Amino acid sequence: MRPTVSQYARSLEELSQGATGEVVSVIAKNFAGFLRRRGEEKKLPAILKQLQKIEAEKEGRIAVTAILAHSADEATKKKLSLRAERLFPKKKVELSYTIDGEMIGGVVFRTDEVLYDATLLNEISLLKKSLLKA
Secondary structure, three states, X not given: OOOOHHHHHHHHHXXXXXXXXXXXXXXXXXXXXXXXXXOOHHHHHHXXXXXXXXXXXXXXXXXXXXXXXOOOOHHHHHHHHHHHHHHOOOOEEEEEEEEOOOOOOEEXXXXXXXEXXXXXXXXXXXXXXXXXXX
């Protein structure tokens, strides 16, 4: 059985903990060779992403993407940032923005594990459901 991306990432994190830059470089080179020999080199980008996630968790950071219908001005970005900080308390929010031209309006906050949908389409759907129940 082959290890998962998460298992590889945790192992690399443990191996490199407290190591100097030179030692980490040797570990990375040996690990890349190991993956190549096993025919798993395609997993490397996902392993690196998982390592970044582990590091972010240790530092209390969370990457959040705000998906909008159109670009936002600075005042709106400030409000979105405050909203994201309230959604993810006790975390240092790293907010990035993406434009989705198919959205009517509102915002979606997305992390690797959480999706908070505050779009106009979602609100209309919720209203429709509540009206049909009545």
